[in-house]
Amino acid sequence: MKKLFLFLVAAGLLASCKKWPFLKDNTGPSPSSNVLAYTIPDIFVTKDYTVGAFYYNFTTFNTSVKRVPVVGDYNMPSGAVPPAVMAAHIAQAARAGIDYFLFAYRSPTKDNANWKNDSTLIKTFIGQNPGTMKFALAYSLNSGALGISNTAPLEKTPVALNNMLADFTRAAAAFENDPNYVKVNGKTLLYIEAAENMFSNNNIAIYDSIRTHLSALGFTMYLVGMQDPWSPPARYIDRFQGCVDAIYHNSLSGNAGLTQWDRWYVLPQAMDQNWEYSRAYFRDSMGGINYIPDISPACDPTITTANSTNPIYPRTDGGAMFKQLCNVAKMNADTGAGGIRMVLIDSWNQWQYDMQLEPDTVNTKGVTPYGESYLDIVRQEFKTTK
Structure with a gap:
């Protein structure tokens, strides 16, 4: 046969x-x-999408970056971005229709130095925010720092669990003290990066502990877990089912996932197929978990690794590829009954991979600036008011 x-x-x-x-x-x-070489349709926006953008905390501006921000090259020693730079970023993001910045929040108990940097950056944002921009936290789950693994799960390492719950207690200060912190359907939004590494033999019990712990502090949580890029939805079913309210993949169009040329040639379609299947699986087979698409404006891995052979997703097409990815995101955002109509953009300012939305300007480094064009694309693609 x-x-x-x-x-x-x-x-x-x-x-x-x-x-x-x-x-x-x-x-x-x-x-x-290629069977995937179909046309991505233009999705007309009849209702605004909620758009979040990752805001990165870097110490010094990478000297290999050939583009220059409108605000000029800037550094963040210990997370201290110049207040004038943050004020300009908030105004620029408002032009794009970005609803909130998403800030990393590393462990105050196990990574205190970086936590202080993150806190400094968030305080600068709060101090410069005129009330027009919201923000949310992305807890950086560092399994190594917590000392957990498949052989040392959380329930067998109570010190690690207590440390993690203590981290959330510190994060709750941001939820409580600022009216501009994001809520989803009345619930406090919290992202958990690398959530696939929440090593436990009973993840439902662990997440119940997190929710109970924060509920005692007065917060009903909307938890969003991150799954690694290009991974099938069933791979981490025990990490997410009955645990999180929504899932997003680490950027498929960014440096973490765009490592194979076959995907690059049909990138929008490959992402569409991955997301369509994942979204349906999370919703139908994992108890109604929502999905949040995550897109990037461009990606150039050679900035940090000059001899990289990974594909470059450039800006030489006037934003045409990014517009396609915006439509792929709209095709796969949860917009039906019970949906949250949210998308993520990675990133606002990850200049070391050319993944930023932040505007650039004319300079002497030999590149053609894109200016504010990507801000305009975001507003045109995700907002009813152009």
């Missing part, structure tokens, strides 16, 4: 040479012959 099947497949391919000309001339397939 197996040989008959292979024979029929071979016969079918030979009989369809008119559809697959590369079988005759042996030149190999092209992107246009």
Whole structure:
């Protein structure tokens, strides 16, 4: 039976040479012959999407970056971004229709130095925010710092669990003290980065502990877990089912996921297929978990690794690729009954990978600036007011 099947497949391919000309001339397939090379439709916006943008905390501006921000190259020693720079960023993001910045929040109990940097950055934002921009936290789950693994799960390392709960207690100060902290359907929003590494034999019990702990402080939580890029939705079912309210993938179009050329040639379609299947699986097979698409404006891994052979997702097309990814995000955001209509952009200012939305300006480094064009694309693609 197996040989008959292979024979029929071979016969079918030979009989369809008119559809697959590369079988005759042996030149190999092209992107246009790929089954995924379908057209991404333009999705008309009839209701605003809630747009969040990752705001990165870096110490010094990478000297290999050829672009120059409108505000000029800036550094963040110990998280201290110049207040004037933060004020400009808030105003620029408002032009794009970005609803909130998403700040990393590292462990105050196990990574205190970086926690202080994160706190300084968040305080600068709060101090410069005129009340027009919201913000949320992304707790950076560092399994190594917590001392947990598959062989040392949280329930067997009570010190680690207590440390993590203490981290959330410190985070609750941000929830409580600022009216501009994001809520989803009346619940306090908290992202958990690398949530696939929440090592436990009973993740439901761990998340119940987190919710109970924060509930005692007066907060009903909307928890969003991160899954690593390009991974199938069922891989971490025990980490997420019955645990989180929503899931997002680490950026598929950014440096973490764009490492294979076959994906690069049909990137919008490959992301669409990955998200469509994942979104349906999270919703239908994991108890109604929502999905939040995560897109990036561009990506250039050679800035940090000059000899990198990973594909470059450039800005030479005037934003055409990014517009397609915006439409892929709209196609896969949860907009139906019970949906949250949210999308993420990675990032606002990750200049070391050219993944930033932040505007650049004319300079002497030999690159054509994109200016505020990506801000305009975000507003055009996700807001009803252009």
